[in-house]
Amino acid sequence: MKFTFSWLKDHLDTTASLDEILEALTDLGLEVEGVENPLEKLSGFTIGKVLEAEKHPDADKLKVCKVAIDDGETQIICGAPNARAGITVVVAKPGTYVPGIDTTIGVGKIRGIDSFGMMCSEREMELSEEHDGIIELPSGEVGQSFADWLAQNDPSKVDPVIDIAITPNRPDALGVRGVARDLAARGLGALKPHDVAPVDGTFPCPIGVSIDDDTLDAAPVFYGRVIKGVKNGPSPQWLQEKLRAIGLRPISFLVDVTNFFTYDRNRPLHVFDADKLAGSLRIHRAKGGETMMGLDDKSYTFQPDMTLISDDNGVQSIAGVMGGLPTGVTMETTNVFVESAYFDTVRTAYTGRALKINSDARYRFERGIDPAWTPVGLEHATRMILDIAGGEASKIVVAGEIPDTSRAYKLDPARVVSLVGMDISESEQRQTLTRLGFVLEGNMAKVPSWRPDVMGEADLVEEVARIASLTKLQGKPMPRIQAGVPKPILSPLQKREQTGRRTAASLGYNECVTYSFIDKAAATLFGGGDDATMLANPISADLSHLRPDLLPGLLQAAARNQARGFPDQALFEIGAVFSGGEPGEQSLQISGLLVGRTGPKDVHGTSRGVDVFDAKADAEAILAAMGAPAKVQILRGGDGWWHPGRHGRICLGPKKTLGIFGEVHPKVLKALDVKGPAVAFTIWPAEIPLPRKTGSTRPALVLNDLQAVERDFAFVVDAEVEALNLVNAAAGADKALIADVRVFDEFIGGSLGEGKKSIALTVRLQPVDATLKEKDIEAISAKIVEKVQKATGGILRG
Numbered sequence: 001m002k003f004t005f006s007w008l009k010d011h012l013d014t015t016a017s018l019d020e021i022l023e024a025l026t027d028l029g030l031e032v033e034g035v036e037n038p039l040e041k042l043s044g045f046t047i048g049k050v051l052e053a054e055k056h057p058d059a060d061k062l063k064v065c066k067v068a069i070d071d072g073e074t075q076i077i078c079g080a081p082n083a084r085a086g087i088t089v090v091v092a093k094p095g096t097y098v099p100g101i102d103t104t105i106g107v108g109k110i111r112g113i114d115s116f117g118m119m120c121s122e123r124e125m126e127l128s129e130e131h132d133g134i135i136e137l138p139s140g141e142v143g144q145s146f147a148d149w150l151a152q153n154d155p156s157k158v159d160p161v162i163d164i165a166i167t168p169n170r171p172d173a174l175g176v177r178g179v180a181r182d183l184a185a186r187g188l189g190a191l192k193p194h195d196v197a198p199v200d201g202t203f204p205c206p207i208g209v210s211i212d213d214d215t216l217d218a219a220p221v222f223y224g225r226v227i228k229g230v231k232n233g234p235s236p237q238w239l240q241e242k243l244r245a246i247g248l249r250p251i252s253f254l255v256d257v258t259n260f261f262t263y264d265r266n267r268p269l270h271v272f273d274a275d276k277l278a279g280s281l282r283i284h285r286a287k288g289g290e291t292m293m294g295l296d297d298k299s300y301t302f303q304p305d306m307t308l309i310s311d312d313n314g315v316q317s318i319a320g321v322m323g324g325l326p327t328g329v330t331m332e333t334t335n336v337f338v339e340s341a342y343f344d345t346v347r348t349a350y351t352g353r354a355l356k357i358n359s360d361a362r363y364r365f366e367r368g369i370d371p372a373w374t375p376v377g378l379e380h381a382t383r384m385i386l387d388i389a390g391g392e393a394s395k396i397v398v399a400g401e402i403p404d405t406s407r408a409y410k411l412d413p414a415r416v417v418s419l420v421g422m423d424i425s426e427s428e429q430r431q432t433l434t435r436l437g438f439v440l441e442g443n444m445a446k447v448p449s450w451r452p453d454v455m456g457e458a459d460l461v462e463e464v465a466r467i468a469s470l471t472k473l474q475g476k477p478m479p480r481i482q483a484g485v486p487k488p489i490l491s492p493l494q495k496r497e498q499t500g501r502r503t504a505a506s507l508g509y510n511e512c513v514t515y516s517f518i519d520k521a522a523a524t525l526f527g528g529g530d531d532a533t534m535l536a537n538p539i540s541a542d543l544s545h546l547r548p549d550l551l552p553g554l555l556q557a558a559a560r561n562q563a564r565g566f567p568d569q570a571l572f573e574i575g576a577v578f579s580g581g582e583p584g585e586q587s588l589q590i591s592g593l594l595v596g597r598t599g600p601k602d603v604h605g606t607s608r609g610v611d612v613f614d615a616k617a618d619a620e621a622i623l624a625a626m627g628a629p630a631k632v633q634i635l636r637g638g639d640g641w642w643h644p645g646r647h648g649r650i651c652l653g654p655k656k657t658l659g660i661f662g663e664v665h666p667k668v669l670k671a672l673d674v675k676g677p678a679v680a681f682t683i684w685p686a687e688i689p690l691p692r693k694t695g696s697t698r699p700a701l702v703l704n705d706l707q708a709v710e711r712d713f714a715f716v717v718d719a720e721v722e723a724l725n726l727v728n729a730a731a732g733a734d735k736a737l738i739a740d741v742r743v744f745d746e747f748i749g750g751s752l753g754e755g756k757k758s759i760a761l762t763v764r765l766q767p768v769d770a771t772l773k774e775k776d777i778e779a780i781s782a783k784i785v786e787k788v789q790k791a792t793g794g795i796l797r798g
Contacts, residue, residue: 001166002246003176004159011180014189028182036161045146048091053084058111070143077115082133090135090146092118100124169453171367175266185435185467199382201395208280209399218307218347219283221400223378228335230391254329267377268361274335276327279312290315293325306351320348320365340378342371370450371403408446409457420465432467496626496685500590503625509572514553517543522552532580546578550591555672558595568596590683612646615661619681628688641668659683706767714760715794729791733784739766
């Protein structure tokens with residue numbers, strides 16, 4: 001939303017400076033995004049006087065001018081037809097930047113003669129579109145700053161332009177008067193009255209208006225009138241300057257007047273050439289397939305249920321979005337029909353989005369305008385047209401009724417303290433709301449029609465606090481309910497999340513925060529992409545589904561980094577993943593990804609490609625830090641995005657999976673354009689069982705002075721038997737004595753024959769009560785062989 005400082009003062013009687021206004025706007029929630037101050041870009045220009053102007057010897061249209069400037073006389077070559085001796089001009093000396101031609105002036109040679117500067121036109125200084133000749137000033141001293149002269153003699157040319165960001169809940173601030181109202185409520189001035197006397201029509205309106213019954217929800221009310229005998233043409237200079245300052249191109253007065261009220265009062269209007277309309281106007285829903293040529297010279301075809309305005313010849317306007325070219329006004333227009341209507345926000349947004357039309361009218365209608373100002377806006381526009389373009393107004397024709405937006409909420413002064421923490425007196429609260437347009441009757445506050453965002457008592461509190469300034473809030477400690485150390489407030493899952501994040505970072509991983517939405521193709525690779533996780537209104541096509549896993553986001557990040565020359569990466573993320581779109585259909589994951597090569601591992605600075613055991617070690621370290629049991633099983637059976645032979649599930653039994661690690665399947669890497677090798681892990685913190693006992697005391701220290709004994713066993717088993725089965729069978733032979741079982745060798749081929757392999761185990765025996773004797777060791781060894789043979793069919797290798 002752009003407006004000039006002087007435009008703001010049309011509504012606000014204030015002596016506040018520009019800086020005070022800017023600071024207050026941002027503090028009120030109308031964030032200032034930028035300020036264009038023409039004085040700044042004109043600061044380098046000075047006033048000069050042409051002493052002599054002689055024809056250039058080698059060019060008919062050029063003149064060699066002797067110009068008096070602040071530091072003496074200089075020579076400037078000029079091609080303007082009005083360059084002559086005796087005129088006061090604006091000079092850009094060498095080194096001055098000229099915005100209109102985007103050039104910094106230097107010393108030049110034109111047709112063999114030196115030129116030391118430039119005399120400027122208004123367009124070259126971006127003051128107007130005038131470029132028929134150089135500026136001739138009626139006054140001014142040689143050497144005087146042109147910016148200072150302009151500020152004194154023609155301040156409208158150097159009017160600062162303010163650009164503020166409007167949040168969707170403040171459509172009233174899309175008009176300059178709404179902005180002025182906020183500033184007046186803050187105390188930076190008084191809101192000027194801008195009432196207008198109704199214009200009495202002198203003849204019946206020759207154009208009727210009707211709204212179809214099934215369209216009243218989309219177009220509740222429509223006001224209009226004919227003004228005949230108008231004289232269209234260029235707008236007055238003040239109006240052109242206002243529009244041009246905010247980036248709008250003046251077209252003609254009848255068009256400019258609608259643009260003016262769009263920005264001045266947040267009241268979009270439309271004017272039809274009444275002579276081009278056939279019969280009456282009808283507001284209706286589209287059947288589908290109708291077409292219209294818009295004012296932007298584009299043809300539009302309408303979908304069913306779009307709101308249209310038609311005459312006997314067909315569609316002439318898209319309600320709340322854009323008018324039609326066939327009935328648009330031109331310089332030859334003498335009779336106009338002025339429209340002031342109210343259209344539904346959702347229907348307008350739906351139509352504009354479907355047709356890909358971004359107009360000022362659509363932008364305002366879809367956010368909400370003041371329905372009560374619909375007839376008043378017509379009166380204001382009528383008065384301006386009559387005063388400037390002349391003509392005679394008809395009586396007003398009305399279809400439908402103004403929507404009833406009246407509502408009131410209780411004002412409880414104590415809630416400002418309880419909800420915001422600010423101590424504001426009741427009288428100040430009532431004055432604030434009154435200045436904002438609320439009507440107070442007792443303890444009830446009636447909401448003005450231009451504030452659709454105020455929907456409850458808490459909103460009244462917010463308005464009071466906003467105007468008082470939230471910068472006045474002071475931090476106060478919460479009262480302590482009891483002495484001593486407070487009870488912990490983090491849940492076990494929250495603690496695990498913190499621990500997992502800290503541990504992953506300490507292992508050298510860089511944390512990523514990716515979108516919870518991914519594209520359907522990536523989601524499908526990881527078991528998602530169905531309708532249950534599809535977004536109804538995605539931000540873009542590549543963010544269409546809720547993510548089923550964290551790995552697709554990490555892999556896509558890795559692909560982007562590789563494309564930028566970073567092949568070796570260690571990334572991790574902690575966040576929610578989704579199996580559906582309903583509450584409870586999400587879970588917390590910790591995922592890590594290693595791509596490329598490891599960092600230097602020894603004093604020689606060597607590195608190697610990452611492998612599955614890197615991911616396994618990191619996953620186990622994070623699980624251990626989060627309190628997972630030390631004894632787990634590594635099982636197969638991971639999802640399809642893992643390499644079928646190079647992954648493992650970290651389990652507590654076959655049905656309790658704490659995490660998974662392994663290589664990412666090559667087809668997934670190819671689909672996501674990731675250059676391998678790539679290994680990863682995923683952990684589900686919620687699956688880690690809680691400890692049976694809680695407390696801060698440490699378990700008793702157990703020391704054993706007895707010598708441990710290790711025995712090696714080699715078993716011949718079928719090739720498909722997993723080593724884990726042998727380890728589990730051996731460990732179960734005597735849980736009291738067997739402290740550890742590990743695989744140290746595997747042999748395939750040779751004398752073993754086809755389909756066989758040898759797996760060698762080391763079993764560590766830790767006596768507790770007495771040193772083991774040979775017979776005890778033999779007994780436990782026999783039991784180990786028996787257990788392994790029974791569980792796997794393996795026989796002791798000879």
